Amino acid sequence: MVNGKTLYLSPFQGITDAAYRNGFRIFFGGIDKFYCPYISGITGHRVSRSKVRDLQPEKNNLADTVPQVLSKDADEILRVANHIYDWGYTELNWNLGCPFPRVAKKARGSGLLPHLDKIREILECVMPTLKIRFSIKLRSGYQTHEDVFRIIEVLNDYPLHEIILHPRTGKQIYRGSAQPEIFKQVAGRTTHRMIYNGDLFSNKDLERIKAICRPHGWMVGRGALRYPFLPSTLKGQLWEEKSMRKALEGFHVHLSEDALSRLQGRVQFLDRMKPVWAYMCHTFEEPLKVYRKIRKTHTIEEYLTVANEIIQHFPIRHESEPFSERNSVLDGNYP
Ligand SMILES: Cc1cc2nc3c(=O)[nH]c(=O)nc-3n(C[C@H](O)[C@H](O)[C@H](O)COP(=O)(O)O)c2cc1C
Numbered sequence: 001m002v003n004g005k006t007l008y009l010s011p012f013q014g015i016t017d018a019a020y021r022n023g024f025r026i027f028f029g030g031i032d033k034f035y036c037p038y039i040s041g042i043t044g045h046r047v048s049r050s051k052v053r054d055l056q057p058e059k060n061n062l063a064d065t066v067p068q069v070l071s072k073d074a075d076e077i078l079r080v081a082n083h084i085y086d087w088g089y090t091e092l093n094w095n096l097g098c099p100f101p102r103v104a105k106k107a108r109g110s111g112l113l114p115h116l117d118k119i120r121e122i123l124e125c126v127m128p129t130l131k132i133r134f135s136i137k138l139r140s141g142y143q144t145h146e147d148v149f150r151i152i153e154v155l156n157d158y159p160l161h162e163i164i165l166h167p168r169t170g171k172q173i174y175r176g177s178a179q180p181e182i183f184k185q186v187a188g189r190t191t192h193r194m195i196y197n198g199d200l201f202s203n204k205d206l207e208r209i210k211a212i213c214r215p216h217g218w219m220v221g222r223g224a225l226r227y228p229f230l231p232s233t234l235k236g237q238l239w240e241e242k243s244m245r246k247a248l249e250g251f252h253v254h255l256s257e258d259a260l261s262r263l264q265g266r267v268q269f270l271d272r273m274k275p276v277w278a279y280m281c282h283t284f285e286e287p288l289k290v291y292r293k294i295r296k297t298h299t300i301e302e303y304l305t306v307a308n309e310i311i312q313h314f315p316i317r318h319e320s321e322p323f324s325e326r327n328s329v330l331d332g333n334y335p
Pocket of ligand 1: 010011012013036037038068095097098137166197198199200219220221222223
């Protein structure tokens with residue numbers, strides 16, 4: 001079980017936008033803080049509206065929502081920080097975890113992890129000037145886990161709000177499994193609040209990780225996208241089938257109405273909704289069958305009919321599936 005206000009939803013570019021976060025809060029619950037997908041490329045003096053549209057205060061619950069920046073430029077980080085501070089946010093998160101080669105090769109995200117001097121230089125510049133809390137989400141290294149042991153020495157010199165550690169290297173992308181042992185060793189070398197992220201898919205996973213390390217809090221990602229009842233279940237809530245279907249229906253209506261109001265045409269609409277199902281299909285007994293049915297739809301009407309049929313009638317899982325290295329990379333990559 002997870003105690004207290006310590007369960008966070010991790011950010012997913014293209015999926016966990018404001019409508020997703022708000023829908024999750026309303027229909028599934030269990031999440032104490034929602035981390036937003038990163039923003040980047042904030043060049044020039046002004047923050048362009050299109051980059052921060054998803055963070056507009058009127059679309060978000062400022063009290064539990066944390067914007068994230070991906071950058072290796074102190075001025076850019078400060079520009080974003082000041083902008084969201086003016087909007088009423090209380091925390092900014094810095095992404096040092098993104099593993100994707102087009103990001104990491106430019107020494108951003110997890111690609112910045114081997115560059116200790118650069119990380120220190122950025123913190124030296126931003127920390128004295130920041131008006132809001134600053135947290136960091138990182139992987140345990142780029143090529144090797146050894147990076148994180150050097151990095152934590154640097155981070156210990158600054159008053160960070162929290163550190164969220166996903167103990168995999170950037171090079172691993174999602175291969176292998178997250179390493180709670182590494183998390184434990186890092187947590188032993190710092191007094192910062194340490195949040196655990198990585199491969200938390202079920203209560204069994206929680207107990208497995210807890211037997212190794214004792215984080216101050218938890219961040220759940222694919223596990224919650226696959227099985228949105230997971231966060232509340234980890235906090236002890238019991239769900240009956242009727243209320244599960246009602247929650248799925250409400251969430252789906254919320255998400256699709258947002259997409260219909262915001263996006264133009266069937267292609268954009270389907271491109272928004274289908275990736276959600278690449279994860280959410282795991283809420284049902286036969287995920288592959290569910291995902292294939294969704295993937296085959298070509299019009300908005302056809303999609304809505306199929307999605308409703310699945311939500312109302314397909315057998316639902318009553319327990320989330322624990323992490324397995326074998327299927328860890330299947331999300332969104334079904335044949
Ligand atoms: C498609 C995709 C997009 C992601 N976007 C972000 C992002 O914008 N910012 C971030 O910090 N992490 C991002 N992540 C990483 C997840 O937030 C999370 O840290 C990772 O999946 C490990 O947690 P999990 O094992 O609980 O899923 C993304 C992952 C995927 C697969």
